[in-house]
Amino acid sequence: MKTVTLTSLCISIALSAPAFAAEPIQVIEPAKITQPEKVELGKMLYFEPRLSKSGFISCNSCHNLSIGGVDAIPTSIGDQWQEGPINAPTVLNADYMLAQFWDGRAKDLKEQAGGPIANPKEMGFTHELAIDTIASMPAYRAVFKEVYGDDKVDMDRITDAIAAFEKTLVTPNSPFDLYLKGDKQAITADAKAGYQLFKDRGCIACHSGPAVGGTMYMKMGLIKPYHTDNPSEGRKAVTGKEADKFVFKVPTLRNIELTYPYFHDGSVWTLEEAVNTMIDIQLGQSLTEQETAQMVSFLKSLTGEQPQITLPILPPSNHKTPRPQPFVAD
Amino acid sequence: MKTVTLTSLCISIALSAPAFAAEPIQVIEPAKITQPEKVELGKMLYFEPRLSKSGFISCNSCHNLSIGGVDAIPTSIGDQWQEGPINAPTVLNADYMLAQFWDGRAKDLKEQAGGPIANPKEMGFTHELAIDTIASMPAYRAVFKEVYGDDKVDMDRITDAIAAFEKTLVTPNSPFDLYLKGDKQAITADAKAGYQLFKDRGCIACHSGPAVGGTMYMKMGLIKPYHTDNPSEGRKAVTGKEADKFVFKVPTLRNIELTYPYFHDGSVWTLEEAVNTMIDIQLGQSLTEQETAQMVSFLKSLTGEQPQITLPILPPSNHKTPRPQPFVAD
Numbered sequence: 280m281k282t283v284t285l286t287s288l289c290i291s292i293a294l295s296a297p298a299f300a301a302e303p304i305q306v307i308e309p310a311k312i313t314q315p316e317k318v319e320l321g322k323m324l325y326f327e328p329r330l331s332k333s334g335f336i337s338c339n340s341c342h343n344l345s346i347g348g349v350d351a352i353p354t355s356i357g358d359q360w361q362e363g364p365i366n367a368p369t370v371l372n373a374d375y376m377l378a379q380f381w382d383g384r385a386k387d388l389k390e391q392a393g394g395p396i397a398n399p400k401e402m403g404f405t406h407e408l409a410i411d412t413i414a415s416m417p418a419y420r421a422v423f424k425e426v427y428g429d430d431k432v433d434m435d436r437i438t439d440a441i442a443a444f445e446k447t448l449v450t451p452n453s454p455f456d457l458y459l460k461g462d463k464q465a466i467t468a469d470a471k472a473g474y475q476l477f478k479d480r481g482c483i484a485c486h487s488g489p490a491v492g493g494t495m496y497m498k499m500g501l502i503k504p505y506h507t508d509n510p511s512e513g514r515k516a517v518t519g520k521e522a523d524k525f526v527f528k529v530p531t532l533r534n535i536e537l538t539y540p541y542f543h544d545g546s547v548w549t550l551e552e553a554v555n556t557m558i559d560i561q562l563g564q565s566l567t568e569q570e571t572a573q574m575v576s577f578l579k580s581l582t583g584e585q586p587q588i589t590l591p592i593l594p595p596s597n598h599k600t601p602r603p604q605p606f607v608a609d
Numbered sequence: 610m611k612t613v614t615l616t617s618l619c620i621s622i623a624l625s626a627p628a629f630a631a632e633p634i635q636v637i638e639p640a641k642i643t644q645p646e647k648v649e650l651g652k653m654l655y656f657e658p659r660l661s662k663s664g665f666i667s668c669n670s671c672h673n674l675s676i677g678g679v680d681a682i683p684t685s686i687g688d689q690w691q692e693g694p695i696n697a698p699t700v701l702n703a704d705y706m707l708a709q710f711w712d713g714r715a716k717d718l719k720e721q722a723g724g725p726i727a728n729p730k731e732m733g734f735t736h737e738l739a740i741d742t743i744a745s746m747p748a749y750r751a752v753f754k755e756v757y758g759d760d761k762v763d764m765d766r767i768t769d770a771i772a773a774f775e776k777t778l779v780t781p782n783s784p785f786d787l788y789l790k791g792d793k794q795a796i797t798a799d800a801k802a803g804y805q806l807f808k809d810r811g812c813i814a815c816h817s818g819p820a821v822g823g824t825m826y827m828k829m830g831l832i833k834p835y836h837t838d839n840p841s842e843g844r845k846a847v848t849g850k851e852a853d854k855f856v857f858k859v860p861t862l863r864n865i866e867l868t869y870p871y872f873h874d875g876s877v878w879t880l881e882e883a884v885n886t887m888i889d890i891q892l893g894q895s896l897t898e899q900e901t902a903q904m905v906s907f908l909k910s911l912t913g914e915q916p917q918i919t920l921p922i923l924p925p926s927n928h929k930t931p932r933p934q935p936f937v938a939d
Binding site for chain 2 (some may be wrong): 593
């Protein structure tokens with residue numbers, strides 16, 4: 280009978296376990312697509328400007344897959360150029376979030392997808408007109424039939440397909456993921472120092488998991504108040520509780536280099552300022568200039584491979600399709 | 610010495626000549642890409658919302674490659690939701706046009722590309738800020754260096770690259786092209802009858818060539834006046850001549866099924882109405898319901914293969930990049 284010492288057992292476990300098992304940030308895995316037809320339909324709908332009253336705004340307008348799944352402006356532009364109430368969160372890796380929207384008012388991507396379509400300040404449409412629009416086109420109905428067994432078009436299916444597409448929008452193989460997987464050269468010495476600071480200073484308490492965020496709600500202005508003109512009250516709008524005032528979903532830091540401007544009010548344009556603000560108001564600490572630079576190096580190592588999207592070709596409208604109303608204000 | 614009779618010579622010529630040699634409409638050929646790096650740069654710039662003051666509007670906003678290279682609304686939405694003056698012409702096959710814009714005020718795609726960027730009613734930017742924006746990003750400068758030999762960014766290069774991309778946006782292999790090439794089954798009997806009508810009734814006088822239009826200017830309302838609220842005066846704005854009032858570039862009919870609504874004022878939503886209006890005011894004729902349907906069948910046979918576009922991934926802004934001004938009116 281072979282005997283094993285505790286020491287050799289421990290070494291053996293240490294060598295065989297994945298290098299990143301104990302890390303508070305986990306690797307993002309590539310999307311596994313099991314229903315390609317549904318994903319393709321979802322992509323069509325994601326790029327479909329006719330889901331808006333104007334015929335001009337699609338999901339991709341504010342969650343632009345050329346620029347990190349955001350619009351890169353403080354708050355979004357809605358129907359009639361209305362100024363949106365809050366910074367558009369990225370669609371990239373959004374399925375890792377515990378809920379959707381800054382205040383978590385939608386439980387998942389499917390529930391989220393119906394919101395902007397019917398929001399008068401965003402796409403300004405109605406679900407009824409959205410359904411009529413898609414159902415008017417035989418080419419769309421044929422895809423619905425292929426995906427769902429019959430050609431009925433309803434919001435349940437529209438949002439289900441959009442969510443199926445959005446679930447594929449992950450960004451694996453960032454330098455930091457390669458580092459987690461064992462390639463110690465994948466990130467710079469500065470990024471490594473920044474990651475150590477990120478853990479040592481307590482950022483990791485909120486920004487953890489595969490998405491480096493999105494796993495909890497937290498008050499913005501935990502130690503010191505956050506000053507902003509933005510009237511959003513966060514979770515309070517959902518729960519009605521005073522204690523949830525200014526409590527927001529912790530955003531993902533994946534691809535944070537791409538998803539400026541920062542915070543729910545989109546008021547901060549540089550990672551340096553964002554890092555220094557957070558370490559101050561959330562943790563009551565400060566960083567030297569060098570430490571800030573190291574933290575930013577770490578954050579930039581979280582930029583992953585962006586989804587490669589072939590632009591969908593959408594079927595033409597016909598005489599049954601509701602006509603867009605771009606210049607008719609409500 | 611072999612002798613050849615005139616009859617056999619004629620038969621020989623008839624058999625060897627391409628079937629479409631004598632047709633007034635010519636086949637659209639696939640794009641030949643000789644400078645792929647320049648085309649790729651042009652694609653990035655075509656999808657670049659940071660070429661607009663708001664950071665929200667790109668070339669693709671109004672010439673959307675998911676929906677036939679147009680925005681499919683009567684007139685375009687510009688900065689601050691301003692109502693554009695004229696219907697956005699399709700970018701598809703636009704290089705076949707004798708000049709650009711409805712009034713032909715730009716001699717080619719390169720000259721056109723600078724217009725909307727600096728038009729206060731369209732993208733609302735300035736050429737200076739557009740250059741500063743692109744030049745601020747090292748990743749863009751690296752591509753400029755690869756394409757042009759050094760990393761200087763100027764409007765000449767920006768518009769040159771956009772034009773190079775746009776030249777690739779052709780739509781070959783429509784059913785009608787296959788028919789012209791000899792596949793007599795490629796279009797329906799109705800479409801064939803429609804094509805015959807198109808030639809017999811005189812539509813072909815203006816709508817000819819590979820793009821089925823775009824080869825000349827013509828008065829809108831040649832036989833009877835065209836009634837519209839749209840104030841555009843066409844070529845008169847370019848030449849100053851009263852005789853050029855309401856004279857516009859004859860639009861391409863390629864992909865016309867996709868490029869509704871029709872005419873320079875975007876007032877007509879169906880091909881049936883467009884055909885009947887044109888035959889009335891331009892040719893002083895009328896069509897039976899069946900003839901109109903045949904004409905529409907022919908027009909729909911002009912829908913070609915749409916360009917397959919992989920969405921470009923654009924480099925992130927940095928502290929040197931001018932910030933967008935979405936909610937600042939001039």
